[in-house]
Amino acid sequence: MLHWQSPLLLSALLVPLVLLLWAARYPVAMRQWTSLLFLWKDQAPSGVPRQWRWHRPPLALWLFASAWLCATLAAAGLETSSGAAQPLLVIADRSPSMNFPLGASTRYQAARQQVVEWSEREGVELVWQESTQPNFHAFDRYDCLWLSDALAEHPERAGLCLSGAKLQPGPLAREGRGRWVLDGNGIRFEPDVYPATSRQIEVRGQLPAAIDSLLSLWCEEQQLIRSERADAPLLEVVFPMSACALDPTQRLNGQAWSARVGVAAALVQAVQEEPLLRVEDQAVLLVSRGSLRSSLCQLELDEGASAAFALEWAAAFERALREPEECVGLDERRASGAAVFRPPNLVGPRERRSWVGECALAAALLALAACGVALRRG
Amino acid sequence: MSVPSFDLPCAGVKLDSAMLRRARALASARAARQGREAGVSRGGSQAGYEFERYQPYYPGADPRAIDWDLAARDDEHWQLRVRRPEDGARWQIFLDDSASMGLGPPGKLQAAAECALALAWLARARGARAELWSVHSTPLVFESAASASALLLWLEALRAHGTLADTAVHSVLAHGRRAQRVFLLSDFSAPDPLAWLASRARGARWNCLRLLAPSELEAPQHGLQRFVDPESGEERRVELNPQQAQAYAERQRNFSTRWQAQCARARVHAHTLSSAASLEQRFECALGA
Numbered sequence: 001m002l003h004w005q006s007p008l009l010l011s012a013l014l015v016p017l018v019l020l021l022w023a024a025r026y027p028v029a030m031r032q033w034t035s036l037l038f039l040w041k042d043q044a045p046s047g048v049p050r051q052w053r054w055h056r057p058p059l060a061l062w063l064f065a066s067a068w069l070c071a072t073l074a075a076a077g078l079e080t081s082s083g084a085a086q087p088l089l090v091i092a093d094r095s096p097s098m099n100f101p102l103g104a105s106t107r108y109q110a111a112r113q114q115v116v117e118w119s120e121r122e123g124v125e126l127v128w129q130e131s132t133q134p135n136f137h138a139f140d141r142y143d144c145l146w147l148s149d150a151l152a153e154h155p156e157r158a159g160l161c162l163s164g165a166k167l168q169p170g171p172l173a174r175e176g177r178g179r180w181v182l183d184g185n186g187i188r189f190e191p192d193v194y195p196a197t198s199r200q201i202e203v204r205g206q207l208p209a210a211i212d213s214l215l216s217l218w219c220e221e222q223q224l225i226r227s228e229r230a231d232a233p234l235l236e237v238v239f240p241m242s243a244c245a246l247d248p249t250q251r252l253n254g255q256a257w258s259a260r261v262g263v264a265a266a267l268v269q270a271v272q273e274e275p276l277l278r279v280e281d282q283a284v285l286l287v288s289r290g291s292l293r294s295s296l297c298q299l300e301l302d303e304g305a306s307a308a309f310a311l312e313w314a315a316a317f318e319r320a321l322r323e324p325e326e327c328v329g330l331d332e333r334r335a336s337g338a339a340v341f342r343p344p345n346l347v348g349p350r351e352r353r354s355w356v357g358e359c360a361l362a363a364a365l366l367a368l369a370a371c372g373v374a375l376r377r378g
Numbered sequence: 379m380s381v382p383s384f385d386l387p388c389a390g391v392k393l394d395s396a397m398l399r400r401a402r403a404l405a406s407a408r409a410a411r412q413g414r415e416a417g418v419s420r421g422g423s424q425a426g427y428e429f430e431r432y433q434p435y436y437p438g439a440d441p442r443a444i445d446w447d448l449a450a451r452d453d454e455h456w457q458l459r460v461r462r463p464e465d466g467a468r469w470q471i472f473l474d475d476s477a478s479m480g481l482g483p484p485g486k487l488q489a490a491a492e493c494a495l496a497l498a499w500l501a502r503a504r505g506a507r508a509e510l511w512s513v514h515s516t517p518l519v520f521e522s523a524a525s526a527s528a529l530l531l532w533l534e535a536l537r538a539h540g541t542l543a544d545t546a547v548h549s550v551l552a553h554g555r556r557a558q559r560v561f562l563l564s565d566f567s568a569p570d571p572l573a574w575l576a577s578r579a580r581g582a583r584w585n586c587l588r589l590l591a592p593s594e595l596e597a598p599q600h601g602l603q604r605f606v607d608p609e610s611g612e613e614r615r616v617e618l619n620p621q622q623a624q625a626y627a628e629r630q631r632n633f634s635t636r637w638q639a640q641c642a643r644a645r646v647h648a649h650t651l652s653s654a655a656s657l658e659q660r661f662e663c664a665l666g667a
Contacts, residue, residue, distance in 0.1 A: 029604035029615055033387065034594050035478035035567035037607040039629050040614045058601075 003352065005077025012072045016065035023057035030058070060374040067366035074359035081352050087125040088159070088344060090115060091139045093148035094130045097332035100149075100168045107149040107163035114341055115147060115161050122343070145344050150337035159344025167335040171327045174199075176223040179324075182333050198324065199223060200230035205239030208299035210259075210306075211313060218314050222321070235321045236291045240264035244297035250279050252296070254312050257305030262298030276316050290322040384608050386477060388485025389538040393530050397492060404661055405499035432457040467506035470554030471497050472547075473536065474564030475512040477608040480538030481591040482653055489589050489653040490563035491533045493660040497561055498529055500665075509554065512536060513546045517553070541609045542568050551577035561664055562586045565594075566637065567609070575644045586641055586648040587664040588634070595652055597626040 004010065034040075092098075098108035105113070119126050136146050136155070145159035154160055171190075172180045177199065178191035201224050207215065215237065219226045224234065244262040252261045254277070267283055269275060273291070275283035286293045301309055345352075435444060435456035443458045471494050479487040494510060498520045501508035508520040510532060518532040519525075542564075551574060554560050559582065562574070566588050578584055597603075598618060606613040616622070634650040641648035647666030651659060 029602045030598070031604045031606055032593060032598065033384075033481045033591075033608050034605050035481065035565045035590070035607065035609075036594055036630065036633075037605055037610075037612060037614060039626060039633065040605050040616055 001081045003077075003079040003081060005079070007076060009072060009076040012075070013069065016068040019061065020057050020065055023061050058373075060370050063366050063370035063373060067363045067370055070359045070363035070366060074356045074363060078355040078359060079352050080355065086143055087127045088119065089127045089129060089139065089141075089144045091134050091136055091144060091146050091158075092128055092130040093132075093134050093146075095132050095332060096328040097149055097165065097168070098163075100165075100328075102163055107165070108147075111147050111149070111161045111163040115145065118341070118343055142345050152336075154340075154342075157345075160340055160342045162337060162340040164339035165334075165336045168328075168333045170333060171324070172330050172333065173327050174324055179327060182330060187330075194324065196225050197231070200225045200227050200233045201235040201237060201321075202227060202230045202233040203237045203239075204228065205237075205241050206243045206297065207237070207239045208261075208296055210299055210301055210309070211239075211294075211296070214310055214313050215317065217310075218317050224321075234290065234324070235317070237317075237320075238291070238293045240295060240297040242297070246298045246300060252277060252279050252284065252299070254305075254309060256308035257301065257312070259299050259301045259305070259309070261296050261300075264295045264297045267293060267295045276319075285316060287316055287320040290320065292316065292320040384477065384606075384611075386480030386538055386608055388482030388488060389477075389480035390485075391488050391491040391534050391536045393491065393495065393534055398495065398526065398530065400657060401492065401496035402499050404496045404658060405503050408500055408661070408665070409503035432459060434458070467501075467504070467559070468554070468557040469497070469501040469506050469508045469559045469561070470551075470557040471501075471508055471510045471561045472550060472554075472563065473510065473512045474542060474562075474566075475514050475536045475538055476542035476567075477539050478542075478565050478567045479589075480608060481594065483591070484653045485538075486565055486589045486591055486653045487536060487538045489655070489660060490587075491536060492657050493563055493587065493664050494561075495529065495533060496657065496661045497664060506558070509557070511550045511553070513542060513550060514540060544568060544570065544573055547574050548577050554582075555579040557582055560584045563589065563664065565589055571637070572640055572644070575641070575646055578644070578646070583666075584646040585664055585666045586646055587660065588637070588648065588650040589653050589660075590650065592652050592654050595627070595630060597623040 092108070092112070094108065098111075099106050101107075102110045115126065118124075134146075134148075136148075136151065136158075137153075139146070140155045140158050142157050144155075144157075145161060146155055147161045149163045150165035151160070151162060169183050170181065172182050172187065174194060175189070177194050178189055179193050181188055181190050201219065203215065203226055216226065218224075227233075242264075244264055246260050246262045248260065250261050250263060252259045261279060261284070263279055263282070263284055267286055269283055269286055270288065273286040273288045273293070275286055277283070277285035277294075282295075284295045432445065432448075435458055439458055445457050445459050449456045473487070473490050473494055475487060479485075479490065482488070498508040498510065502520065502522065510518045510520065510529070515532065515536060518528065520529045547568065551560070555577075556579070560578070562584065564571075564586075566586070568574070575584070600618050600620060600623070602615065602617050604613055604615050638648045638650065649663035649666075651663055655663075
C-alpha cells in the first residue's frame with residue numbers, strides 16, 4: 001500500500017509527461033558537427049517534423065523524465081506498508097455535552113460526519129464504540145480514533161476528532177423544584193421550574209422497613225414524589241417483590257454500620273451498573289444512572305448504627321438519581337477547546353517503509369546520466 | 379560577415395612527456411630506417427640523407443645504392459648514388475587550426491598536432507630545420523632539442539577556431555616556397571583545397587594528410603539530425619535512415635578518392651585518415667609512405 005507525505009506534489013509529474021509528448025510530436029534534432037556539409041547538400045531537407053507524425057523521444061529526455069519522476073516521488077514522500085488495511089476503532093464520547101447544538105446538527109453528529117467522510121475517502125472501515133464516559137487512554141493505538149468535543153490530553157498514536165466546545169449556556173442541575181442555570185453573566189437559580197410530574201421516582205417491590213422509611217425521608221428532603229408507577233422517573237428503585245425471613249448467617253457490613261439481612265435471588269449485574277454493597281461476595285445493591293436495584297428482602301440494623309446507615313444509603317440514592325435531560329454539568333458547558341481533526345496512521349511507524357532516500361538517489365543518478373548523454377550527443 | 383563561435387567538442391591540444399617520447403622514438407626509428415636504405419653509415423649513427431653525388435661502384439657496395447638508370451645506359455661503369463645528410467634543409471609543417479579541426483572525438487587538431495610533433499623531430503633527426511605554421515599563430519622554427527619545450531608550448535597553444543580563408547593559406551604557404559618539404563595537416567574543408575597546390579614551388583615535395591573525425595566518416599544510422607558546419611554555422615536538417623547513412627559513406631569515400639587522384643596528378647602525396655588512427659599510421663601517411 002502506498003502512502004504520501006505531500007500528495008499534492010505529485011502534480012509535478014505532469015511536467016515530464018508534457019515534455020515527452022512534446023518531444024514525440026516535435027523531435028529534437030541531434031546536432032552533428034561536420035566539415036563535409038556539402039555532402040548533405042543534395043539530400044532532401046527534413047520537413048517532416050511539421051507533419052503529424054510521432055517520434056521516439058531521445059534517450060536523454062527519457063532519462064530526464066525518469067529523474068524528474070524519481071525526484072517527484074521523493075518530494076511527495078513515498079512510503080509503503082505491507083498488509084491489508086485494518087478497520088479503525090472509533091472511541092466516541094456520548095456524554096451529554098455531545099448533544100449540544102453545533103451549526104445545524106450536534107457536536108456528536110458534526111464530528112461523526114467528519115470521520116465518516118474521511119473514512120469513505122480513504123476506504124477505511126469504521127468500528128464504533130460509544131460511551132458516556134469513554135476511557136480514551138486505554139485506546140491510544142494506531143488503529144483507534146478518539147471522538148469527542150474537547151479533550152485536555154491528546155493521543156500520541158490514535159487519531160483525534162474534536163468537534164470543538166464553545167460555552168453552552170443552559171440548565172446545570174435540579175434542586176428541589178427549581179434549577180441552577182448558566183447564562184451569559186453567570187450562574188443563577190430558577191425556582192419552581194419542575195412540577196410534581198417531573199420530580200417523580202418509581203419504587204417497586206417490598207422494601208425493608210428501615211430502607212423504606214429512609215427513602216421517604218430522602219424524597220421529602222429532595223422534594224421528589226414517590227410513586228409506584230411514573231413516566232420518565234428520575235430514579236427507579238427496585239427491590240424483591242416479596243418479603244423473606246432473616247438469615248442469621250448473612251450479615252451486611254457498611255462503612256460504619258452492620259445489619260442482619262435476608263437476600264432474595266442473586267442480582268445479575270448490567271454493564272453500566274456499579275455494585276455498592278455485597279454479602280459474601282454477592283452484590284446486593286447495584287446503582288446506575290437513574291436506577292437502584294437491591295436483592296435485600298429483610299434488613300435489621302444492629303444497635304447504634306442508624307446514622308451511618310442513613311448517610312450511606314442516602315449517598316447511594318443520590319448517586320443513582322439522574323438529572324432532568326436538559327441539565328448538564330458546568331464542566332461540560334464550559335468552553336474548552338477548538339475543533340481538531342487528525343487522521344490516524346493506520347499502520348504504525350515500524351511497519352512503514354520510506355522510499356525518499358532511494359528515490360532521491362535514483363533521481364540524481366538518472367539526472368547525471370541524462371547530462372552525460374546530452375553532452376555526448378552535443 | 380561575422381563568424382559564428384561554437385563550443386567545439388575537441389578544440390584544444392594536450393600533449394605530455396609520454397607523447398613527446400613516443401614522437402621522438404617514432405622519428406628516430408624512421409630516420410634510422412631511411413639511413414639504412416640509403417646504404418651509407420656515419421660512424422654508426424643514422425640520420426636523414428639526400429642525394430649529393432655519384433661515385434664509381436666498388437665490390438661489396440650496397441646494391442640499393444646503384445643508380446640503375448645509369449647502369450642501363452652504361453653497364454660497364456656502374457655508379458653509386460652518394461647521399462648526404464639534409465643539413466640546412468627546410469621543412470614546412472602547416473597545421474590547420476580552423477574551427478572544423480575542433481571536431482571529434484578524437485579531436486582532429488589533436489591528431490594533427492601529435493603528427494606535427496613527430497614530423498618536427500624527424501626533421502631534426504635529419505638535420506633539417508622545421509618551420510611550423512598555422513593561420514592563427516605566429517610560426518615557430520624548431521632546430522634543436524633545446525627548443526623542444528617551445529615546440530610543445532606552441533602546439534598546446536593551438537585552438538581550433540575561426541575560418542580558413544584561402545588567402546591566409548596562400549600567404550602561409552608562400553613563406554615556404556624555399557622549403558624542400560611541405561606537410562599539410564588539415565581536413566581540407568576549405569572551399570577549394572586544391573587551389574592551395576598552386577602555391578607549390580618547383581622541386582618541393584608536398585605531403586597532404588587529410589584528417590577526418592570518425593563521425594564525419596560514418597553518418598549516424600537514423601533519426602532527425604542537424605548537421606552543422608562549425609566554420610560557417612550553416613546547417614542542414616536531415617531525417618536519416620540506414621540507407622541514407624550508407625549512401626553518405628559512399629559519397630564520402632568517392633570524394634576522398636577523387637581528391638587523392640587530383641593531388642596525385644599534381645604530384646602531391648595525399649592520404650585521408652580518421653583522427654582515431656594511431657600516431658604511427660598518421661606519421662607514415664604524412665610522410666607519403
